[in-house]
Structure formats: C-alpha cells, structure tokens
Amino acid sequence: MFELLCKIFIRNYQKTEDPKVREDYGSVFSIFSICCNIMLVIMKLIISFISNSISIRADALNNLSDVGSNLATLFGFKLSNKHPDSDHPYGHGRMEYVAGLIVSFLILLVGIEAIKEAVFKIIDPQELHFSYAAVSVLIISILIKLLMAYMNGKAASRIGSETLKAASQDSLNDSIMTLAALISMLFYRFSGISIDAYIGLIVSLFVLKAGIDIFKDMLDTILGKAPDPELIKEIESDIMKHDNVLGVHDLILHDYGPSRRFMSLHAEVDASVPIMETHDMIDNIENEILEKYRILASIHMDPIDTHDELANVLREEVRAKVREINPSYNIHDFRLVRGNTHSNLVFDVLLPADDKISHDELKKQINEKVKQINSSYICVITIDHSFV
Numbered sequence: 435m436f437e438l439l440c441k442i443f444i445r446n447y448q449k450t451e452d453p454k455v456r457e458d459y460g461s462v463f464s465i466f467s468i469c470c471n472i473m474l475v476i477m478k479l480i481i482s483f484i485s486n487s488i489s490i491r492a493d494a495l496n497n498l499s500d501v502g503s504n505l506a507t508l509f510g511f512k513l514s515n516k517h518p519d520s521d522h523p524y525g526h527g528r529m530e531y532v533a534g535l536i537v538s539f540l541i542l543l544v545g546i547e548a549i550k551e552a553v554f555k556i557i558d559p560q561e562l563h564f565s566y567a568a569v570s571v572l573i574i575s576i577l578i579k580l581l582m583a584y585m586n587g588k589a590a591s592r593i594g595s596e597t598l599k600a601a602s603q604d605s606l607n608d609s610i611m612t613l614a615a616l617i618s619m620l621f622y623r624f625s626g627i628s629i630d631a632y633i634g635l636i637v638s639l640f641v642l643k644a645g646i647d648i649f650k651d652m653l654d655t656i657l658g659k660a661p662d663p664e665l666i667k668e669i670e671s672d673i674m675k676h677d678n679v680l681g682v683h684d685l686i687l688h689d690y691g692p693s694r695r696f697m698s699l700h701a702e703v704d705a706s707v708p709i710m711e712t713h714d715m716i717d718n719i720e721n722e723i724l725e726k727y728r729i730l731a732s733i734h735m736d737p738i739d740t741h742d743e744l745a746n747v748l749r750e751e752v753r754a755k756v757r758e759i760n761p762s763y764n765i766h767d768f769r770l771v772r773g774n775t776h777s778n779l780v781f782d783v784l785l786p787a788d789d790k791i792s793h794d795e796l797k798k799q800i801n802e803k804v805k806q807i808n809s810s811y812i813c814v815i816t817i818d819h820s821f822v
Contacts, residue, residue: 456515457511466582468505478571485564487619499544503540503601510531537600541645548637552631552638572616610640678703679719681766687729695727697729701733749765749768755804755806767816782816783800793817
C-alpha cells in the first residue's frame, strides 16, 4: 500500500533528494493521516458516549489533536520548501522542525487534559457500559493506527524526516492507548470491576512522556545538536582519500533543514604542491560532498611543510605532551618559527565541546611540558572547541 500511494501521488517518488519530492512525501502521508484520524474521532466519540468510557473518550480527544498535528506537519512541509528570500537566505527548511515542535505541544496538551479527566473519574466513579460494537471499533482503531505508524515510519525513513518519525511514534502511542481502553472494557465485561479511569490515567501519563520526548528531540534539532558521528567520520574518510590532503580539522556542520546543510572545514595540504593544483583538488572535494551528501561545503586550505624534518618530529612530540594532559585533546596547524635565542611552536589545541578547563591554565600546562623537550621553545597556542 505504501508503494502504491507513492506511485500514484508522488511524481518521481524515487528521487528523494529532490526538495519537491520530499515535500510531496510529507503532504501525501499527512493527508492520509488526517483522513484516518477524522474517521477515528467520529467512531470513538460515538462509542464513548454509548459506553460511558473515559479511556475511549480520552483516546478520541487524542485522535482529534492528531488531526491538528497532521495539519501542522502538512503546512510545515509546504513552508519548508519555500524558496529562499532576502530575509531567509538559507531557506525555510527549519519550518519542518517547527511543525514537529507543534506536534509535541498538541500531544502534551492532550496528555494533560486526559490526566485531569481520569483523576476526576477516579474521585467520582461512573458505571461503564460494555458493548461489542465498542470492542469492534477499538480493534479497528488499533489496526488503523498501526497502519498509520507503519506508513509514516516508512516515509520518514525514506526521506530522513524527524517530523514524520514523530508522527509515526505518535500513531504507535495511540495504538497502545486504544489497546489499554480495550483491555479495561474486556476486564469489566468478565469481572464486573471498572478499571477504566485507572487505565486512562496510566495511558495519559504514557502519552505525556511521549510528548516530552518528541519536544526534546525537536528542540535539540532547532537549537543545533551535534551531527551524526558516523556521517562526520564518513565525510572525513572521503576527504582523506585524496593524496594531497594530510589532515582535516575545524569541521562545522550547520543544519537549516533537510537538504539545506552547510559545512565548513580546514584541510591540511602539502605546501610543496603548486597552489593551483591544490585549489583544483579542493574544488573537486567540495563538489563531491555536495553530490554525495547534499551538503554545501566551504574548505579552507592549511599548507603544511612536510619536508621540515625537525617540525615533523616536534609536531608528534608536542601532540604526545598535550595528550598526557587529556587523551581526548589534539593539535593541528603546527608550525615551527626558528629564532637565534628561542623558537616559537605555533599550533591550535582542539578540545571536546563539553570540556571546561581554563584556557589560561591549559596553556600554562602545555608550555611547562614542552619546556621538557627544549627550554628554548615557546608555545603560541590557540584553543579550539570541537563542533562535531
């Protein structure tokens, strides 16, 4: 069914790197979810009033909020594909993340309202009315929600969408919520004991937690979370395959929405190679990154004198001294500036993003350790923090 919908409603559905195709995926499966949720709201509201079930009514309200979240997702995909303008030169891709944030707010709202209603029903219990029609509707609802979870999850995986992934998780949560309502009704049928309000409370807490998790994921993305380490490792590996590249550092990846990522980095290159030849290689690397990863890269060249034997030896000795302080520290852009009375060792020290050591204290420790190599060496240090 998933492939059928793609073939019918999404032109060139296999070209998922195309922003228009991506928008169509979001639109098609958002509309599919809206239609399913409206049908479920109507069925469950009718059954909840017939059976006087608080858990079914909470489930119906949850599905009603899902319609709102699906609409937010739909408009999020539409707006995210809007062409860049003078005020937003990086495009509007983050609107998809904003849509995911709205989805989380709606889930939280439903969870809180359902908790309130469940608590009131615990305080003031009401008789539950068993109905085979209600059981049938709940079973159908579970199956529809599982189908929605599968469809949205499949689409999310195909286009790499956190928003559709959130919609898939929401549908899976709903199926669990409906299953709980079904269990409470069947338990009442065979035991005569109503646990409906307690089941409703437990499920409401589950929905609340799901909303908090989705909110946190979306907020992390908007704030700028660290990129996937495997992606960074793969990009660095591809760059290092070029013979004239000796090292990669200061890599920064900016995410302005799916297919709108920008990257800058420094590539250490052999200073003895003609500059035009190196420049041509850098251009080729930038084009390769754009074609393979859909990331617009800007690469700065750092020339390294590979024929200075003393500098090569000192580079490794200083790196070892720095790692004595912390094994996660590293150095780059190392240069040896010779003088009659002293020599300057110029280099950058790269620290993990969460490292909180005083920069002045670190420089002092490094200078003391380098003096052990030769007392005439003076370190000129720049401290960097990693963005990956």
